[in-house]
Each structure stands twice: as structure tokens, then as C-alpha cells.
Amino acid sequence: MNRPKPFRTDEINRLIEAFPNHTDDELVIMLDRPKPSIRGIAKRYGLKKSEDHLKRRGCRIKKDDKPKNIKPIGSVSYSHGHYIRVKTSDTGNYGKDWSFAHRVVWEHYYGAIPKGMCVSFVDGNSYNLNPENLVLKTKCEILAESGINSFPPDVAYLIRIRGVLTRIIRQKEKSLEK
Template sequence: MSAHSLSPLAMAALEHARSQRGLAPVHKHHIWSEAEERMLIARYPDEPTQVLADEMGLSIYQVYAKAKRLGVSKSGEFLRSNLGGRFDGTLGAEYRFSKGLVPWNKGLKGLPSLGRMAQTQFKAGNRPENWLPIGSLRTTPDGYQQKKITDTGYPPVDWKALHVLLWEEHHGPVPINLCVCFKDGNKAHIALNNLELLTRAQRMRRTTIHQYPEQLKSVIRAVSKLKRTIREAEHEKQD
């Protein structure tokens, strides 16, 4: 069976299994930006997945898997609309429980706990020790200051950079192909007049080796070559 004949759910599971085993993914890994996540959350419930995938230049499996991780699902109105012909009530009908069938665990409240399960299980309403309320602030390992704006339990959605919030407060949402950057490069200097919109290519040129003098470029290349040689030698030893 080819990968393209699998259902979106099976395809997502396949990609996860391959990543766990260190195998190359079926599709090239895509790093989602905050703007892309917001667009997916806003449009996925009411639009065909294939339309979003084509617009974003991704596979339908990548969009489906990301929606599952964000906890986003199709709306009832969309499912009833039968868009794309997939939700007419016939798909998978032969595998469903027949009407009137009583499940074996009806009336039971879970399965009995074994050993120390009862003492170690999470209780209703339990929150992890590192949980923080909406409005909390934190600093990421790479120096960006963030604020918690929602409490979905998914950090990329719950936390948003302060400088992006400031920009959007005055200029509206950041276009999907642009990013908010610091003019002086100081991530702690969060002021509207120190922010600007750049394309990702412009930001990359600003933060890569090309910004340095030629002599320093040569040193950086030499160090990178040395590190690469060391890594290759370590791999040969392991083999």
C-alpha cells in the first residue's frame, strides 16, 4: 500500500512513527509560524482541508496533523454541508456500531486501578506545577519576552511575544509572509519605534554570516569546517 492511499489520520500516525525511529519523514518538515497557526485555527473548522493545504503549499496530511495537535476540528455546520463529498454519512458506515447495540462497559465508571495507580493518577482539575495563569510573562531560551494570552494547554498558541502584541495593537495582524523584528537587534528593547516588518529572507540575511567582515567570515567558516570534521569522525567511530 502506498503512502498516498492512507487516510489523513493514518498518514499522520505514519509520519509520527517514522520520526520516532529516526527515519526521514514522508513529507518535508514544516516549521509553523504563529501567523500560520492563527490562520489554521480561524479557517480550518469551516473550510476544506485541501484548500488550506494548497494555499499554504503543504500536504493535506501536514495540515490535518497540525490541526489535530492544536485541538481544532471541523465545525458541525461544515460537516453537515457535505463539502467535498466526504461527510455524507456513508463513509465508514460498515464499521460503525449498529443501532441499539449496548457497549460492554455501559454503567461502569472506568476500569479498576491496579497497584499504586489510584495514588499516582492525575485528579480532576489537576494542573502541572509549571502552570501559569493568563497574563503571565516569561522569557524564552533565545531571549524573547512572551505573554500568556490563552490557556489551551498548547504553548505555541497560549504564549505570544510581547513585541508582536505591541505591533498588532497599533498596526493589526502581522501578514503571514512577514515577521516583526527589532531594529537595533536588542530583544529587551520593546518599543514601537524599535520594531519593523521584514520578510523572512531579509531577517535571515541580517542574522547570518553575511553581516560580518570578510576576515571574521573566514574564521567562522574554518570553525564550522572543524566542527563538521569532528562530527564525521565521531560517526565513523560509532559505525
């Protein structure tokens, strides 16, 4: 990968003069430089767009305005690995505002979740939020129930043997490539 050529002094002076009142796309054409390079130099020199330029663009969100796509508290999201999430607060921080629904249900019916414990589903269905379907488990218990440990001993043995054979084949292939 080639490193970009450094900015010359005359280019930096042109950028300092033009940055406040031109779009990044215009600056790319004027200086014949990629946009990330221009933004990097602008940041290094503390350059900002002028208020006039920002008003002309007309796409700025005012300080206290909220975007139209903000979800209200209580909204439900069906993402993040097939788990349901519920919006429980409105701080603007996604990690704090959205909670896993099964954890919210557990805390509502049974109280706080002890440190080191996870809420798991008895029937394995993460959409079944019935309180009777929720149980507390340690991470070790969850790990023991998943992966190779969830198979009968004979099948687990075959999976291990397959892993050993795959490793041997890869080692032989690498030695032949050298």
C-alpha cells in the same frame, strides 16, 4: 542493542490479573521485566488501573481541576531563545496560549502581521518592546543581516577560506583512517 525477550502466555495472564491493582514498580518486581515493556503490553491489551487503585494513590487530578502551577493570562515568560512570551489565552495548548511579546505589541499598535513577514528589533535587543523599536522584515532580509553576511567583505572572505581549509583537512584525515 539486545531485543527484549517476548512475553510468555503465563506472564501475560499474570499481568492481566495483576495490572489493575498494582503499581508499575510492583509489576517490575513480580514479572522481572522493564517498566516500558510492561506498559507496552498493558497498552496493547487495553489494561487500565482500577478506580480503587487510583483512589489509594491519591495523586489524580480531577477532570475539571487545574494544576496549581498554571499561569494566569498575562503572565510573562523569559525563555525560548531570549525572547519574551506572554500568555494570551487558556486553552491548555502551550503553542496557542503563549505568544511572543514583540508580535503582541506589533499587532496592538499596527494591526495584523502580513503573511511571510517577521517582526524584528531595530536595535537588536529582544527585550526592548518599544513599538518604535519594532519593524517588519521578510525572512530573506533577516537572513541577509545575520551570519556571514553581517561581516565586512574581507572578514567574510576569510571565514569562507577557513571553511574550505577545514573541509580539506577532514577529507585528508578520513583518507588516512582507511
